[in-house]
Amino acid sequence: MSRKKIALIGGGQIGGVLAQLCALRELGDVVLFDVVEGLPQGKTLDISEAAPVDNFDVCLKGANSYEEIAGSNVIIITAGLPRKPGMSRDDLIATNSKIMTSVAEGIKKHAPDAFIICISNPLDAMVTLCQKVTGFPKNRVMGMAGVLDSARFAAFIAWELGVSVKDVTAMVMGGHGDDMVPLIRYANVFGIPVMALLEKKYGSATKAKEVMDAMVKRTAGAGGEVVGLLKTGSAFYSPASSAICMAEAILRDQKRVLPVCALLEGEYGVDGYYVGVPCILGANGVEKIVEIDLDETEQALFNSSVSHVKELVDSLK
Numbered sequence: 001m002s003r004k005k006i007a008l009i010g011g012g013q014i015g016g017v018l019a020q021l022c023a024l025r026e027l028g029d030v031v032l033f034d035v036v037e038g039l040p041q042g043k044t045l046d047i048s049e050a051a052p053v054d055n056f057d058v059c060l061k062g063a064n065s066y067e068e069i070a071g072s073n074v075i076i077i078t079a080g081l082p083r084k085p086g087m088s089r090d091d092l093i094a095t096n097s098k099i100m101t102s103v104a105e106g107i108k109k110h111a112p113d114a115f116i117i118c119i120s121n122p123l124d125a126m127v128t129l130c131q132k133v134t135g136f137p138k139n140r141v142m143g144m145a146g147v148l149d150s151a152r153f154a155a156f157i158a159w160e161l162g163v164s165v166k167d168v169t170a171m172v173m174g175g176h177g178d179d180m181v182p183l184i185r186y187a188n189v190f191g192i193p194v195m196a197l198l199e200k201k202y203g204s205a206t207k208a209k210e211v212m213d214a215m216v217k218r219t220a221g222a223g224g225e226v227v228g229l230l231k232t233g234s235a236f237y238s239p240a241s242s243a244i245c246m247a248e249a250i251l252r253d254q255k256r257v258l259p260v261c262a263l264l265e266g267e268y269g270v271d272g273y274y275v276g277v278p279c280i281l282g283a284n285g286v287e288k289i290v291e292i293d294l295d296e297t298e299q300a301l302f303n304s305s306v307s308h309v310k311e312l313v314d315s316l317k
């Protein structure tokens with residue numbers, strides 16, 4: 001039986017970490033593709049030379065030609081510019097849509113059976129474009145944003161309550177913009193609602209709400225917080241880990257329930273747009289969109305986030 005094959009399109013900050021994580025977890029052989037000559041070859045050689053130390057049996061190869069991605073099971077796209085301080089994700093749309101079109105054409109021609117996970121920003125628009133250009137079925141083209149946004153929300157909750165991140169479940173839905181929707185009501189620590197724990201900690205519902213509101217705000221602005229500190233680019237460790245979690249769910253048929261940027265066709269009252277919603281991810285990619293109940297406030301926030309996604313995607317037409 002041959003190993004699985006993972007192609008990483010874009011060998012920049014996220015691409016390099018993705019390649020290393022694929023190797024450390026022995027997810028399969030890796031092709032790291034970039035338009036810059038030498039960059040993917042140098043990074044994959046560097047990672048490969050750590051194999052005797054880290055004990056992984058996978059082959060990593062750098063490439064500047066799409067022929068090399070043939071036979072890939074999963075492809076993760078990070079090709080495109082990242083944000084700099086003062087930029088919104090939407091400011092990247094003109095440049096990154098040209099890049100995404102060429103990437104999607106390359107994938108369509110050379111890896112027509114692959115599952116695709118897009119990371120390039122503005123995420124919701126880029127994944128839409130990728131699906132349009134490849135023409136792949138909706139279960140095989142998805143975006144990563146919700147896993148990362150939810151991880152950030154969960155990290156802030158764990159730090160605030162002084163509990164292990166392993167026991168926190170917190171989900172963020174909607175578009176990958178500043179109006180994303182962290183779901184307060186569903187956030188829990190091993191089944192205990194986070195709001196109940198905050199109320200116990202502070203002895204006041206008002207203070208608990210204040211603390212939660214601050215965590216929600218920090219979650220929505222978390223990408224920008226990292227950009228502001230780095231100054232030369234955006235987050236790359238946590239986005240890479242989040243995409244690997246999705247790739248692993250597909251490659252190992254884990255049936256994980258994760259927030260995924262998936263094409264909605266009527267679910268949540270949205271038709272024909274990619275939006276972050278909980279999905280079952282397994283060997284068939286997005287196997288099911290899970291519809292959860294939203295109360296009036298959550299639904300209003302979700303609708304407002306979706307209307308921003310629609311505006312952005314419609315500007316591509």
Ligand code: A3D
Binds near residue numbers: 011015145
């Ligand atoms: P960066 O380190 O600049 O890497 C991007 C790579 O893409 C560079 O090495 C480029 O050479 C390469 N590239 C440019 N054009 C092409 C092309 N046509 N074909 C193949 N490769 C090309 O950026 P990064 O890795 O930090 O970020 C990559 C993308 O992910 C950016 O658009 C970010 O905004 C986005 N991002 C998304 C999230 C989400 O949660 C969705 C988080 C963080 C970053």
